[in-house]
Amino acid sequence: MLRNLLMTLSYDGTRYFGFQTQPDGNTVQDQLEAAIRQLTGEEVKIHGSGRTDAGVHARGQTFHFQTSSQIPVERWRHALNGRLPYDIRITDAVEVPLEFHSRRSAKRKTYRYSINGNRVFDVFEQPYQLHHPGYLDVMAMREGLAYLIGTHDYTSFASRHSTKQSHVRTIYEARIEVDPGKEGAGSHEQGIIHIYITGNGFLQHMVRIIVGTLLQVGEGKRLPEEMGRILEAKDRAAAGPTAESKGLMLWKVEYNELRDFLAVSDNTLS
Template identity: 55%
Template sequence: MRNIALIVSYDGTDYYGFQSQPGGNTIQDKLEHAIFLLSGEQVKLTGSGRTDAGVHARWQVVNFMTSSSIPIERWALALNTRLPNDIVVQRAYGVPEEFHARRKALSKTYRYTINCNRTPDLFRRRYEFHHPTPLDFAAMQEGLKLLLGEHDFSSFTAPQSTKPSHVRTILDARLEVEAGSAAQAVSFHDEISRNWDERHYPGKQRGVIHLYITGTGFLYNMVRIIAGTLIQVGEGKRTSADMATILAARNRAKAGPTAMPHGLSLWEVVYDYQ
């Protein structure tokens, strides 16, 4: 028996999430079916983490045991010919028998993308949340910093969470403005529109921003609730310091709304070996 790991990217728009469920139509279902078509084996693969319906992945890692003799270098290409076009195996590699995609992960990074330009990007609307008014990027960045370290994130998880502990460690949290996106937003609008923004949204900016959050583990809806709360900080409805107050409250009702799923992507998973 061999233990094989796959690095998988997918557009989660049309799926009910990663993990297999009775209703089917999940990323796991499609991958397991493709493996069956290729090898004739019914496998149960393990993912590095679940993604909800509508959430995407740039770098999901899965592993499964197989007795197939198919050379490792053929797996990615062969599986891609048997998968829908919105799921792509980027790489297949052999891993030790004890490798477990979820338990062996050292860290995971999620990215949430917000487009603050006046109009949505037609070609990227599946992968970014459109917020038609400017946001205070600096305040959002300050709020993100307050999440660093080990905390009880009960305020930032859905009530449906079944985890016995809500203590998690955030290793890195940052905001990046996409190069050129703010300048492009200005060039597409006239002086009247710019003056309108300056009068009605002082201290706020337009452009496309990415929130990157890296941690050793995450709770159900945790990143989306953080994103929804930070949007309120960017709107001026909350202050940066409120993020610390919300953390200390350990009460979901104190945080902001759960941001829409399509702006979220599982960006990277890190292991000792890869």
């Protein structure tokens, strides 16, 4: 009997050419499919909730696949983690209806981008944070970020190589949180600046371009209200640079209609 399994995973994207299989690169999808093949003997193709670029991390990525294996669902996490590299971990596994699709069924996705605003970076956290030792006006960045909330054409914040027919997306929420760390607020150390953006979907490089433009606002190179004008321009050249991939993390994916199935995970339910 064919079954449909939905899994949540975390991974450190440093060593990988993104989530989705590439012609000549080691990807997270490759590792997952190899682990499933070792476990069941099946050649399966997994379907992720979305792509992440090379070097991007995930705390709550999801994927689904169909299998004829009758391994109890509660055993899959342990069985696959024993076959996966150290930097990829399955955190949840649930059985879902056959018609469920991890990408098409997703209602909301949240990304987090982390910036270390201290003068010296943390050697243990530096693979997951952009280091920016210069002063950033976080209040101005918050003001600029607010212009992007709503339903808009985000062409200005999409890669020129985007193949999507429509660049219209909805950003439901966007906020900036600052963890002052040991030095405390008001010192020369700005702490860790986390930018959270939640939407119904994202274009290629969209969050990283938003962050690169917000950094220019924080540096005083742009005014906060320019974010609105950049959005209206629908021109990639109007926005700032693409921020480094290592500061970006797919934070969580939410499925509103699956609450009866997903009572076990904070990563897949709000």
